[in-house]
Amino acid sequence: MNCFIGRNGQGKTNLLEAVYYLSLLRSFRTSRLADLISWKKNGFVLSGQARDSAGRPVDLAVSQGLERKLLINHNPVYRASDFINQFVCVTFIPQDLELIQGDALLRRRFMDIAISQSSPGFLRHLQAYGNALKSRNAMLRNLDKYPRTMITAYDCQMIREGIAVELARKEFARDINQSLEEKSVSLLTAERRLEVRYLSRLSNLLQCSDDDPDQLEATYRQGLEKSYERDCRYGYTAIGPHRADLSCILDGNLLNRYGSQGECRIASLALRFACLDIIRRRRGDDDVTLIVDDVFGELDAFHRRHFFAELTHGSQVLLACTAIPPELGRPDRLYNVSAGTLSSPQEKHEEE
């Protein structure tokens, strides 16, 4: 447990963001590269040392100027997919509230990042699906140039990759529910029941034919055919995993509609803990870095206690806050962050 303490605007979140970026080559705050670079600078450099599952050090470095360079143990790496997930991060950040209350896009991203952290082949399917979908939509908007037969040829690719994405997400939603039920993440008091439901028109179509891949393919194809006329009119593909959502239900009620602010916060934290549980189980490895950025402000003392109890289960934790909450106890290492610099750590044992 590492705790970073500082007043507002001193660079705590920035530090956590840098760690996250080394893990996933993206920020949890923004998807715009320009937003990650200091004012009046042309780029940034990040480096850090992680440990692989056997405990060996792995040096990671990113330099982002006009182009991005990635180094693992000082050797260049050319594909982002080879760089990411050298160590795995799970975040608990203020923006997580949006997972419940925000756009479906954010929940799809949540699922996709979590699945790619736990199943390495997934990213490839997701990218291929995205490519096929973009291609199909481009054709739908220019039907004079592209014949139906070409759209059909792309449909085959879209169906293959789409099914892979869809099945992985459904499995993930199942695992989330299992995790929420089994561990019933102690954040939620025993009598409350949180579950997620993976919603997609495609899944509704595919439901009857869940197991047989040929049947899945045929049903998917019929679905695309049925909506073809409509797709042509709108220049957009109406069915597929890109339209899916993950709805969160607390005691039978849709959280984004009926949940209080506090309930939504608790649910978002519970989702993250379930996600952490899945990643650990699938990787067969407890080493996950938890990034925690002041998410406990809205919690009452009871939930706070449970949140910290849950947090300290074994992982490396990087926690940023303005003052140490009393429920946390004494962190193993305490750093002061001031004007973008980090003090040397105060170790727990030194004072005890």
Next chain:
Amino acid sequence: MSKPGQYPEALHHIIACFSRLPGIGRRTAERLAIAIMSWPEEHLADFGTALCELRQRVHPCAICGNFTETPTCAICQDETRQRGLLCVVEHASQVMALENSACFHGLYHVLGGKLSPLSGKGPDDLRLAELQERLRQQPITELIIATSPDVEGEATAHFIANMLADLPITISRIAAGVPVGSDLNFADAATLAMALQGRRQID
């Protein structure tokens, strides 16, 4: 007159030309241009003539689309090739790669790219009509589609297979999997998945 801190106009021009090439950044373009500056006169003249003549001399083969200096390429003219076997590739450079492997003795058909709506390439931009014409006129029994194993390449393969479904020929797709002589450790997950999918029984 060039401004201080800038290369003279002629040199700048050459650098700009080089940096248009694939895989060449500004730095490399500068290095190449400056290296050329020190070449002896006759090498430079030779290089210049070769560049000027390139497009006059080399053009696509009228039959298959491969690079050639004669109306049809050496492969199409070669009577010893298996004329029933036709391999479809995206680019002429891939004909070279397959030829260097010396394991294919049929004929080729170069498409000139792959179907890719995101780069504005549709069926009319590829040499597909020529392919259909060839299949009508020549005694071809098997078509091997060797487009790349990505989304666009697979879609192109599908498109061709559907387009030709009525013809009495065998249509096959090249296999994908683990590179020969390499270690399984170095293959990425997607390649391994493909290799496992396309496994065969040992007989």
